[in-house]
Amino acid sequence: MFAEWLFTAFALLSILGAIGLILFRHPMHGAMSLVVTMVSLAGLYALLSARLIFVLQLIVYAGAIMSLILFIIMFLNIQTRDLPEEKGRILYLLGGIVLLVPVASFLIKVVKSLPATEATIVGSGFGGVKEVGLVLFQDWLLPFEIVSLLLLVALIGAVVLAGKRRFVK
Amino acid sequence: MTSLDYLLIALRVAFAAFVPLCFIAVCVWMERRGAGFFQDRSGPNRAAIFGFRAAGLVQNLADAAKLIFKEDVISGHIKHKFIFVLAPVIVFFAALVSFAVVPFADTLVLGGRSYIMQGVPVDLGILWFLALAGFAVYGIILAGWSSTNKYGILGGLRSAAQVISYEIPMALAVIGVLIVYGTVNLNEMAQFQGQLLFGFIPMWGAVLQPLGMVIFIVAAFAETNRTPFDLAEGESEIVAGFHVEYSAMKFAVFFMGEYVALFVSSAIIVTLFFGGYQVPFLATATLIDNARPVAFLLLLLLPVAMYFFAGWIRRNNVSHYPRENDPRAFEAKVYIRGLWGLVVVIELALLAILFFASPGGPAAHIFAALLQVCTFLVKVTLMLFVYVWVRWTLPRFRYDQLQKLGWQILLPLALLNIFVTSAVVVILS
Numbered sequence: 001m002f003a004e005w006l007f008t009a010f011a012l013l014s015i016l017g018a019i020g021l022i023l024f025r026h027p028m029h030g031a032m033s034l035v036v037t038m039v040s041l042a043g044l045y046a047l048l049s050a051r052l053i054f055v056l057q058l059i060v061y062a063g064a065i066m067s068l069i070l071f072i073i074m075f076l077n078i079q080t081r082d083l084p085e086e087k088g089r090i091l092y093l094l095g096g097i098v099l100l101v102p103v104a105s106f107l108i109k110v111v112k113s114l115p116a117t118e119a120t121i122v123g124s125g126f127g128g129v130k131e132v133g134l135v136l137f138q139d140w141l142l143p144f145e146i147v148s149l150l151l152l153v154a155l156i157g158a159v160v161l162a163g164k165r166r167f168v169k
Numbered sequence: 170m171t172s173l174d175y176l177l178i179a180l181r182v183a184f185a186a187f188v189p190l191c192f193i194a195v196c197v198w199m200e201r202r203g204a205g206f207f208q209d210r211s212g213p214n215r216a217a218i219f220g221f222r223a224a225g226l227v228q229n230l231a232d233a234a235k236l237i238f239k240e241d242v243i244s245g246h247i248k249h250k251f252i253f254v255l256a257p258v259i260v261f262f263a264a265l266v267s268f269a270v271v272p273f274a275d276t277l278v279l280g281g282r283s284y285i286m287q288g289v290p291v292d293l294g295i296l297w298f299l300a301l302a303g304f305a306v307y308g309i310i311l312a313g314w315s316s317t318n319k320y321g322i323l324g325g326l327r328s329a330a331q332v333i334s335y336e337i338p339m340a341l342a343v344i345g346v347l348i349v350y351g352t353v354n355l356n357e358m359a360q361f362q363g364q365l366l367f368g369f370i371p372m373w374g375a376v377l378q379p380l381g382m383v384i385f386i387v388a389a390f391a392e393t394n395r396t397p398f399d400l401a402e403g404e405s406e407i408v409a410g411f412h413v414e415y416s417a418m419k420f421a422v423f424f425m426g427e428y429v430a431l432f433v434s435s436a437i438i439v440t441l442f443f444g445g446y447q448v449p450f451l452a453t454a455t456l457i458d459n460a461r462p463v464a465f466l467l468l469l470l471l472p473v474a475m476y477f478f479a480g481w482i483r484r485n486n487v488s489h490y491p492r493e494n495d496p497r498a499f500e501a502k503v504y505i506r507g508l509w510g511l512v513v514v515i516e517l518a519l520l521a522i523l524f525f526a527s528p529g530g531p532a533a534h535i536f537a538a539l540l541q542v543c544t545f546l547v548k549v550t551l552m553l554f555v556y557v558w559v560r561w562t563l564p565r566f567r568y569d570q571l572q573k574l575g576w577q578i579l580l581p582l583a584l585l586n587i588f589v590t591s592a593v594v595v596i597l598s
Binding site for chain 1: 249293300302304307310313325326330336353
């Protein structure tokens, strides 16, 4: 029962944060509401007993990435007047809602038609650091290495692109 | 759930919440008296209640009264008032919550049930600390930004860039530690450090990971924005940095948050590298089996230590010029009597353990846990003293020196540490 209340709270907060990200005019407020979404997603992971994913979500998304975004917003000192004026904002919003209504009603229908199943609670070791590590480095070693190679390429690319300006001068 | 379960849960949560708060007072006192000691002066020791100065601790009460009754100003130019007020709260709570995973005693076994001695029973350990260390930077960024003040923004920028840079060597130093201990759980790490290397050296992280320890401690200094890394405040350059616009209790919350962060990072350093709650040479099992000899030893040592401490108080707590009926001598007498009373109470408790505790019984378990709590707090206090020591000894870095140290020295060293450690671990296993 308590877990259900928590789930509802985190789900509501994550949706509210996402709405805030779109609706807030000031970038700093938008970034802060994205932080709320990230943290409540972490809470949802924790409810699903994915402890490692929970803490990684906090470290990587809510911690590192969002603080870099905040840092950039502060560094460039973006104010509301620096942003392009958005005319017809309300119209776009209404149009989007009208477009989304059939999709949303379809999704609700699909979810309702799902057969009721008994949920079993996974063992106490599920989602811990050791368990995820073992799966990652035994069953999924090749995909893991490929993904890390991809990230490395992106990293080196970023460094090269950032450093290029110096050679041009 | 029995009533004992509820009692122990309440105790452990209360410990995790209130001990860091109490240590704010200890830290502030140690900082000021330490500064006095290093600069060859007395430090604040005049504030008194009926002539009792408690070695300068009363000064904290005076400060608290001052900060509470000061006018709380939010200047008119600050547009984002909500974020402005939110920022110190984030700093304070991020610091306080990160203490929740630090064990302050080994798992207590009572009546066949075991109780984890940390604020929140999660096994994420050091990962939780790293996650919340990332959150503290939000408070600083938001404070600097919402102040709408050049000094504030400069302080926020410096601090954010510094914390983000030093998180990397810190996390890499932690990886070396994880390879050695094979766990992220701080309690298991502390249990590992209860073993003995070659039979006579405590297997502490400081012995197994000396390079990792140096990197972690330097990075922890930078994370807590302490001198020599306090460019975020840099009084001589940017007045007070990110908290220049804050007054009264909002400033006090920043101030307390800084000291809570200091306490927590000392606790983490102690747990990772100095054996955590382990009494040197006495692992938990040994301690429980030998509760009576240990209690006997303490029974003998405590009065001796108290005798010398009383002499030290009597010699030092006097007026520096001749006075009739020296009030300080009277003060010293009261302190000494109070402390002797405390010693007598502890002696009685030790006597009870000596006579009634069976080896491995519940009394022995509780005795071991209490001894470990005391050991943990003593170690953390010593580490806090190191923080004070460094602050009043080293000058501040220049900004480019700070970034150079982080990226060009600590980062390669941390990577080297990982490779060497994993090679050694692979060879030994």
